[in-house]
Amino acid sequence: MMAAVGFAVGLGNIWRFPYVTGENGGGAFVVVYLVCVVAIALPILVGEILVGRRGRSDPAGAVAAVAVGEGGSARWGTVGGLNLAAAFLITTFYCVIAGWVLHYLLEAVVRGFAGVDAGEAAGRLESLLDDPLALTGWAWLALAASAAVIAGGVRSGIERVVNVLMPLLFALLGGLVLYNVFAGGMPEAVEYLFAPDFSKVTGATVLAAVGQAFFSIGVAMAGMMAYAAYLPRSVSIARSAGTIVAMDTLVALVAGLVVFPMVFRFGLDPASGEGLIFLTLPVAFAQMPGGHLVSVVFFVLLAVAAVTSMVGVLEPITAWVERKTGRGRVFCTVAATAVVALVSLPAVLAHNLWAEGELLGINLMTVYDYLPYDVLLPLGGLLIAVFVGWRVGAETARTELALASPWMFLAWRRLLRYVAAPAVLVIFLLGLVG
Numbered sequence: 001m002m003a004a005v006g007f008a009v010g011l012g013n014i015w016r017f018p019y020v021t022g023e024n025g026g027g028a029f030v031v032v033y034l035v036c037v038v039a040i041a042l043p044i045l046v047g048e049i050l051v052g053r054r055g056r057s058d059p060a061g062a063v064a065a066v067a068v069g070e071g072g073s074a075r076w077g078t079v080g081g082l083n084l085a086a087a088f089l090i091t092t093f094y095c096v097i098a099g100w101v102l103h104y105l106l107e108a109v110v111r112g113f114a115g116v117d118a119g120e121a122a123g124r125l126e127s128l129l130d131d132p133l134a135l136t137g138w139a140w141l142a143l144a145a146s147a148a149v150i151a152g153g154v155r156s157g158i159e160r161v162v163n164v165l166m167p168l169l170f171a172l173l174g175g176l177v178l179y180n181v182f183a184g185g186m187p188e189a190v191e192y193l194f195a196p197d198f199s200k201v202t203g204a205t206v207l208a209a210v211g212q213a214f215f216s217i218g219v220a221m222a223g224m225m226a227y228a229a230y231l232p233r234s235v236s237i238a239r240s241a242g243t244i245v246a247m248d249t250l251v252a253l254v255a256g257l258v259v260f261p262m263v264f265r266f267g268l269d270p271a272s273g274e275g276l277i278f279l280t281l282p283v284a285f286a287q288m289p290g291g292h293l294v295s296v297v298f299f300v301l302l303a304v305a306a307v308t309s310m311v312g313v314l315e316p317i318t319a320w321v322e323r324k325t326g327r328g329r330v331f332c333t334v335a336a337t338a339v340v341a342l343v344s345l346p347a348v349l350a351h352n353l354w355a356e357g358e359l360l361g362i363n364l365m366t367v368y369d370y371l372p373y374d375v376l377l378p379l380g381g382l383l384i385a386v387f388v389g390w391r392v393g394a395e396t397a398r399t400e401l402a403l404a405s406p407w408m409f410l411a412w413r414r415l416l417r418y419v420a421a422p423a424v425l426v427i428f429l430l431g432l433v434g
Contacts, residue, residue, distance in 0.1 A: 002163060003227050003230075003308070003311070003312070004218070004223075004224060004227045004228075004240070004244055004312070005166065005243070005244055005247055006166060006305070006308030006309070006311075006312070007218050007223045007224070007227065007308060007309055007311065007312025007313075008216065008217050008218045008224075008244050008245075008247070008248040008309075008312075009166060009169075009247055009248055009251050009305060009308075009309075010305040010306055010308060010309030011094070011097055011098065011101070011302075011305060011306050011309055012212075012215050012216035012217075012248075012252075012309065013216055013248060013251040013252040013255050014173075014251070014255045014258075014277065014302060014305065015097060015101075015274070015276075015277055016212065016215065016216070016274075017212060017216060017252040017255055017256065018255055018256055018259040018260065018276055018277060019271075019272065019273055019274055019275075019276040019277075020208060020212050021033075021193070021256060021270075022260075022263075022269075022270030022271045022272065022276060023208075023271045023273065024200075024204075024205050024208050024209075025197065025200035025201070025205065026192040026193060026196070026197075026200075026270065027191075027192060027193055027194055027195050027196035027197065028196040028197050028198050028199075028200045028201050028205065029200075029201075029205055029208070029209060030193055030194065030196065030253075030256075031196045031198075032201060032205060032206055032209040033209040033212060033213060034249070035209075036206075036209045036210050036213040037213045037217070037245060037249055038245075039415065039419055039420065039423065040210060040213065040381070040419070040420045040423055040424060041210075041213040041214060041217050041219050041245065041381075042241060042242070042245050043385070043412055043415045043416040043419070043420045044219050044220070044381050044384055044385050044388075044416065044420055044424075045217060045218075045219050045224060045241045045244070045245065046237060046238060046241045046401070046412060046416075047384055047385065047387075047388030047389070047392075047416060048219060048220070048224050048225050048228070048384055048388075049224060049225070049228040049231065049237045049240060049241055050228075050237055050388060050392070050397060050400045050401065051063055051066050051225060051228070051384070051387070051388060051392070052224065052225035052226065052227070052228025052229050052231070053228045053229065053231045053233075053237065053400065054066050054069075054396070054400055055225075055229065056229050057229060057319070057323065058080070058084075058222075058226060058229075058316050058319035058320040058322075058323055059080030059081075059083045059084055059222045059225040059226060059316050059320070060077045060078075060080035060081045060083075060084060060320060061077065061080070061320075061323055062080060062225055062229060063076050063077050063078075063079045063080035063225075063387065064076060064077030064080070066392060066396075067387070067391060069396075070391060070392055070393055070396060072391055076387060076391065079380070079383040079384060079387055080222070080225065082220075082376065082379065082380045082383065083220050083221060083222040083225065083316075083380045083384075084222050084316060084317060084320055085376060086220060086221055086222070086372050086376035086377055086380055087221050087222040087223065087313040087316055087317060088313075088317055088340065088343075089368075089371065089372045089376065090215070090221060090313055090372045091310065091313045091314060091317070091340050091344075092340055092343045092344040092346075092347050092368075093344070093347045093368045093372075094306075094309070094310060094313065095139045095140075095142050095143045095146075095310060095340065095341075095344050095347075096135060096139045096344060096347045096348055096351075097274070097306070098139070098142035098303075098306035098307065098309075098310055099135060099137075099138030099139035099140075099141065099142045100128065100138065100278060101142075101299060101302050101303050101306045102138050102141055102142055102303055102306075103128055103134070103138045104278060104282075104299050105296070105299035105300060105302075105303050107124070108285075108292070108295040108296045108298075108299050109296055112285075112291075112292045112295065113282040113283075113285040113286045113291065113292070113295055114286055114291070114292065115286055116282045116283055116285075116286040117266075117283060117286070118266050118267070118268060118279065118283055121278070121279050121280075121282045121283050122279055124282070125275050125278045125279060129275075129351040129352060130351075130352050131352070132348055132349055132351075132352050132353055135348045135351060135352075136344075136345065136348050139341075139344055139347075139348060140341050140344075142306065142307065142310060143310070143314075143337050143340060143341050143344075144337070145307050146307050146310040146311050146314050146337070147314065147333050147334065147337040149307065149311050150311055150314055150315055150318055150329075150333045151329060151330045151333040151334075165301055165304045166305075168297075168301055169251075169301040169302070169304070169305060170251065170254075172294070172297060172298055172301060173251065173254045173255065173258055174254065175294075176258045176284075176294075176298075177254060177257045177258055179284075179288055180257065180258065180261035180262065180265075183261070183265065183284075183287070183288070184261070184265045185260070185261030185262060185263070185264040185265035186257070186261045188260075188261070188264040189256070189257060189260035189261040189263070189264060190257075192260055192264070192270065193253075193256050193257070193260060203427070203430035206427050206430070207374050207378070207427050207428070207430065208373075208374070210377075210378055210381075210424065210427050210428075211373035211374050211377055211378065212373070214373075214377040214378065214380075214381055215372075215373055215377060216248055216252055217244065217245055217248050218244075218312060219377070219381050219384075220376070220377045220378075220379075220380030220381040220384060221312070221313055221377065221380075222313065222316035222317070223312030223313050223315060223316055224244075224312075225316065226312075226315050226316035226319055227312070227315070229319075236402070237400060237401050237402075238401060238403060238408070238412075258281075259276060259277055259280055259281075262280040262281070262283065262284045263276070263280055266280065266283050268280060281295075281298070282295070285298075314333075314336065314337065314340070317336045317340070318332050318333050318336045318337075321335055321336050346364060347364075347368055349364075350364035350365045350368065351365075375428075375432075378424050378427065378428040379428060381420075381424050382421060382424040382425055382428060385416050385417075385420050385421035385424065386421055388416060389413065389416045389417040389420075389421055390417065394413070397409070397413065
């Protein structure tokens with residue numbers, strides 16, 4: 001459970017949510033995102049945890065086992081395989097961003113951000129992105145740290161780390177929000193985030209909201225299903241899913257109140273893209289009392305959040321390799337991580353040497369941003385909803401969920417069947433057409 005929280009609460013909230021919100025019009029996107037979280041992501045997450053705990057295997061094996069147990073075909077395991085493919089592709093790009101965090105942690109410790117203004121912050125980030133060797137080294141270091149945790153045992157290691165450091169991360173984010181209240185930019189940020197202009201909502205906005213909800217919470221990314229395989233029968237699936245979603249959503253909104261006041265205070269562009277927090281936070285640290293210490297602590301905790309999230313996507317890949325090869329934990333961890341490290345090289349080079357590179361006529365950065373978030377995650381979530389909603393028997397689902405009220409079970413099942421699945425299908429098709 002705590003490992004799952006660490007997986008959900010990470011860079012998806014603090015790094016990706018602010019810049020995706022900025023790219024999609026602010027408050028209107030936030031409203032659509034919250035609706036997608038409650039009506040789509042949460043019901044599917046409950047189904048995903050249900051399958052993982054009942055199947056007691058890696059995602060592909062768990063879905064196949066549950067399908068066979070329900071009198072169906074093991075070919076349903078392809079649904080879990082699609083989740084694994086999404087996790088793999090996301091990890092090859094995610095490790096690069098995690099590498100940025102490690103680099104900025106070293107910057108905070110060694111150089112600090114004293115005197116840094118918006119121009120110098122942009123220059124530092126550009127200098128990092130222009131250096132393929134440095135980017136590769138940091139990305140592989142992030143992968144190595146995640147692999148070390150997995151090889152040593154996920155449950156005991158991650159739970160201890162999350163129990164201590166996640167509350168510290170929450171406290172520090174809250175402190176930065178309080179600082180923004182007095183430093184300025186908060187009224188503009190609140191209006192930007194919570195005063196929606198629905199004329200800005202398009203099919204692409206809704207698709208981005210679904211992709212962000214799935215990515216941030218971890219739906220259809222294999223990690224939740226893998227962690228659910230360790231979940232004791234005594235633990236409530238519905239309560240676990242609700243806790244994960246609530247904490248994840250809260251951190252995302254708080255992260256918006258950390259980043260956007262700084263954006264407006266320093267005259268930056270909310271739609272600055274993936275480098276948004278690396279452009280804003282160094283400038284804020286440069287101006288706040290005790291900024292050097294705060295910057296070090298913040299990037300330490302952000303590094304932990306990045307690693308725990310990466311463990312969540314590497315763990316199911318490692319578990320799949322274990323089942324397929326029958327080899328030991330350490331060997332499978334090294335093998336899976338090595339393949340991810342090699343495939344991450346195009347994601348590194350897409351920032352510099354291959355910035356103009358294309359795959360099938362599509363820019364590489366677009367491939368890394370569009371394919372997993374706007375295609376694989378919605379498609380994987382749709383198939384999970386279909387499998388759990390129509391292929392898993394009502395008695396099996398009722399037994400696993402063990403909800404106090406039959407009305408709660410009926411509401412969840414109908415929401416999964418008749419709201420979440422059709423909504424994801426429509427949004428997915430509109431996104432492809434758009």
